Amino acid sequence: xxxxxxxxxxxxxxxxxxxxxxxxxxxxxxxxxxxxxxxxxxxxxxxxxxxxxxxxxxxxxxxxxxxxxxxxxxxxxxxxxxxxxxxxxxxxxxxxxxxxxxxxxxxxxxxxxxxxxxxxxxxxxxxxxxxxxxxxxxxxxxxxxxxxxxxxxxxxxxxxxxxxxxxxxxxxxxxxxxxxxxxxxxxxxxx
Amino acid sequence: xxxxxxxxxxxxxxxxxxxxxxxxxxxxxxxxxxxxxxxxxxxxxxxxxxxxxxxxxxxxxxxxxxxxxxxxxxxxxxxxxxxxxxxxxxxxxxxxxxxxxxxxxxxxxxxxxxxxxxxxxxxxxxxxxxxxxxxxxxxxxxxxxxxxxxxxxxxxxxxxxxxxxxxxxxxxxxxxxxxxxxxxxxxxxxx
DNA sequence: CCTACCGATCGGTAGG
DNA sequence: CCTACCGATCGGTAGG
Numbered sequence: 569x570x571x572x573x574x575x576x577x578x579x580x581x582x583x584x585x586x587x588x589x590x591x592x593x594x595x596x597x598x599x600x601x602x603x604x605x606x607x608x609x610x611x612x613x614x615x616x617x618x619x620x621x622x623x624x625x626x627x628x629x630x631x632x633x634x635x636x637x638x639x640x641x642x643x644x645x646x647x648x649x650x651x652x653x654x655x656x657x658x659x660x661x662x663x664x665x666x667x668x669x670x671x672x673x674x675x676x677x678x679x680x681x682x683x684x685x686x687x688x689x690x691x692x693x694x695x696x697x698x699x700x701x702x703x704x705x706x707x708x709x710x711x712x713x714x715x716x717x718x719x720x721x722x723x724x725x726x727x728x729x730x731x732x733x734x735x736x737x738x739x740x741x742x743x744x745x746x747x748x749x750x751x752x753x754x755x756x757x758x759x
Numbered sequence: 760x761x762x763x764x765x766x767x768x769x770x771x772x773x774x775x776x777x778x779x780x781x782x783x784x785x786x787x788x789x790x791x792x793x794x795x796x797x798x799x800x801x802x803x804x805x806x807x808x809x810x811x812x813x814x815x816x817x818x819x820x821x822x823x824x825x826x827x828x829x830x831x832x833x834x835x836x837x838x839x840x841x842x843x844x845x846x847x848x849x850x851x852x853x854x855x856x857x858x859x860x861x862x863x864x865x866x867x868x869x870x871x872x873x874x875x876x877x878x879x880x881x882x883x884x885x886x887x888x889x890x891x892x893x894x895x896x897x898x899x900x901x902x903x904x905x906x907x908x909x910x911x912x913x914x915x916x917x918x919x920x921x922x923x924x925x926x927x928x929x930x931x932x933x934x935x936x937x938x939x940x941x942x943x944x945x946x947x948x949x950x
Numbered sequence: 951c952c953t954a955c956c957g958a959t960c961g962g963t964a965g966g
Numbered sequence: 967c968c969t970a971c972c973g974a975t976c977g978g979t980a981g982g
Contacts, residue, residue, distance in 0.1 A: 590784075590867075591782055591784055591785075591867075591868075592785075593781075593782055593784035593785040594782075594783075594784040594868065673864070676781075676782075677782075677785065715939075718931075718939065719943070721920070721924055722917050722940075722943055724920075725916045725917045725919075725920040726913050726916045726917065728916075728920070729912070729916040729919070729920075733912055740909075748906075748909065749913075752910070752913055752944075753943075755946055
């Protein structure tokens with residue numbers, strides 16, 4: 569018999585919601601407590617500090633993106649792999665908006681070593697897109713003068729903004745969205 | 760003979776720098792004062808409130824974007840007009856990073872009516888891209904099944920992220936960058 | 951633009 | 967998880 573109403577994961581999830589919505593510095597521990605029906609000070613039985621909470625949310629986001637890239641990396645065909653990467657990113661960004669947005673926007677509030685780890689995560693994730701594009705060039709699918717670095721950034725720029733405008737009630741479902749993005753991207757580099 | 764070391768514009772510019780870098784809520788009036796070599800309380804002879812300062816930065820950003828769109832709107836040819844919009848956006852985002860980033864990221868910290876005005880500004884600006892694309896479709900430059908709404912969003916997603924990665928020391932100059940973006944975009948919708 | 955403040959709120963702790 | 971706090975910092979004001 570325990571008196572704990574929430575697990576640490578619950579607290580981290582609620583923190584993600586507020587951090588994504590108002591930003592890390594725009595959210596106080598008392599705000600977060602209120603969202604859970606607790607006192608702000610009670611949160612310290614779950615976490616050591618506010619920054620701890622940010623790190624937990626951001627690392628969850630990083631993990632979701634990486635899991636998606638790892639799954640896509642098993643696909644041989646570069647074009648199908650690119651589709652998998654796009655489709656996976658869509659799911660992460662729409663099914664885990666809070667973690668994704670916090671990962672993308674609030675990592676700058678993390679100090680020193682934690683911030684560097686986030687940047688490493690992003691570089692590695694970006695590398696999966698880069699490689700799919702490089703392999704596509706090698707396979708003759710995309711023009712030889714394609715810049716995989718820049719094209720990967722373009723792809724991620726589009727993907728990272730999705731949750732800001734995509735409406736699931738749209739005529740465009742997620743598969744259609746993924747196809748539209750790949751088509752926008754690939755027809756720009758197809759030969 | 761005056762004792763004022765700074766104009767309001769100076770204060771607004773410095774605020775933009777800090778808001779873009781650390782966010783509105785991550786910047787205190789004392790931080791801002793320190794950046795200018797003043798006491799935090801001295802800033803209140805230039806502005807009525809901290810939010811005032813945010814509104815001033817964001818409105819400057821909105822104005823810069825709108826001025827760019829207005830200049831481009833004089834171009835008849837839809838393809839040239841799209842290039843002008845892209846090229847203008849690049850200049851705003853790279854020559855006025857602080858105002859642009861604050862406009863893009865920190866407007867959510869503005870309350871009620873101010874926030875609505877920002878959203879109207881964005882919609883209007885996006886409309887210029889949408890119209891260039893629509894006109895391009897009408898002129899037979901782009902495929903008839905092009906979705907100008909979605910394509911405009913894709914274009915702006917790429918453009919709004921530029922300052923996060925573009926290195927002016929690159930082999931790619933601004934004209935080359937604009938061409939690359941238009942090419943990425945248009946070849947995806949050309950017939 | 952500075953000095954000297956104000957009440958409110960911040961992240962966090964002690965002790966239960 | 968709550969009560970009762972802590973010192974630090976917040977946005978902002980009065981008066982010069």
